[in-house]
Amino acid sequence: MRDGSSRAALGRKVIAPVLAIGVLAVGAHLWLNTNLFADDEVCGGLVTTDSAAAAFPSSGRVSDRDGPDSRPDDRLAFTCTVESSSFLPGSETEHMRISGTRERGDFPFTDDGRWPNPATTSFFTGGATGAVGEDHGWVLLPGACTTKDGPAIVEGYAPEGSDPVQLARLLTDVANKAAEQAGCLDKGPLGAPTALTASPEPRPVDDAAVCGLQGLTFPGPEVRTGAKESVQESLRPTWACEVAGYATYAVTQEPRIVEGILSSPGFKEQPRVAGRQVSGFDPRHVVADCAGVPTYFSLEFGRSYQDAVGAPGTPRRQDLFDDFVEAAGKRLGCSAPTS
Structure with a gap:
């Protein structure tokens, strides 16, 4: 009996430190590798x-x-x-x-x-x-x-x-x-999205409809190879297209974005674009009235366009922007500008 009691006592002496070490290890893991016991x-x-x-x-x-x-x-x-x-x-x-x-x-x-x-x-x-x-x-x-x-x-x-x-x-x-x-959360909390649209895959440029817009010409020289474009599917409320290396077009009617644009320093009247009266920050970042909806248009140029300036067939910047506003405006149902 003594031998049995001695073995049990010895077992308890061995198990206790092992359990203590295990508890410490679990506690250290929870403290160092998780947010348990951390600030909210x-x-x-x-x-x-x-x-x-x-x-x-x-x-x-x-x-x-x-x-x-x-x-x-x-x-x-x-x-x-x-x-x-x-x-x-x-x-x-x-x-x-x-x-x-x-x-x-x-x-x-x-x-x-x-x-x-x-x-x-x-x-x-x-x-x-x-x-x-x-x-x-x-x-x-x-x-x-x-x-x-x-x-x-x-x-x-x-x-x-x-x-x-x-x-x-x-x-x-x-x-x-x-x-x-x-103190400016005036209309209740903003709601987070539950899903996001996928990023578009690059595709070959269609010369008859660059970025899927009829009447939009290629933003570069006549001689080119392998040009690709990435085009978002829906034109509302925010749409953009990148002709890789050459230009990025964007248009938005999203009310909150347009509201922020209209309230920004430096926003003022600009020269007409495609016959339309516009205001903005410069001649290629503007807001026009599109069937009663304030609509923002922008055009940014890439390195390939900059390098092609002066080459045969390379369109002028403002001509490209005018064509874009005209083509996107038609897709949005905008009426023709009045004189």
Whole structure:
């Protein structure tokens, strides 16, 4: 009996430390690799850990480093880096930069190298208004948040491989919280999209209907080979087409985007385009009245067009833009301009 009792006591002495080590290991895993026992929000309350964790491509513990960096003169101007870290073998710390800024209203369609190409971007509207493309997205804040400096947006850069729908939901959530903190969430929270349109696949250019628009000519020289275009399917409310290397066309009737354009600094009357009276920021970023609907048109040129300027058959910039406004206007049901 003594031998049996001794063996049982010895077993208990061995098992107890093993169990203790197991409990510590599980606790360390939960603490270091998950959001259990973590704060519900980071970035000064703007980002929920659950929404951030859903947007990251891999699991980890969400934190915000030093918290948000904000501007005292504008409650909607901030930057915060969210990270997801894990001590599991082979894992790497991932980062997501989220910021609030004010932009010129047509920022998604300007070629400053910062924004994803609108032809391959998934735009969404109906609740929140925004877009996601190339692991980079943005959401417009409510119109009540607009000031003399222009509309406010929330912008996010996510790691490669992030779920675009989850990124859109995260940015919508941040936009709601930022607007609420600033006191300009006037009509209730913005609704996040549940799905996004797929990015179009490049296809050969049809010279008879560039970008699928009858009457639109090729934005380059007569001699060319293998030209491709990426065209979004629907012309409403936001549409874009990229003729690779040559030009990117865009048009939108989305009310919130157009509202932001009309309220931006520098928006003024411009020379007529395709016979239509227009206002805008320059001769190729304008808003026209299209059957009673304010409609924004833009045209950006690529390196291949710049290199072809002066070559036989290369159309002038303004001629191309006039043709675009005319062709897209017909597709939108716009009446002919009056003199």
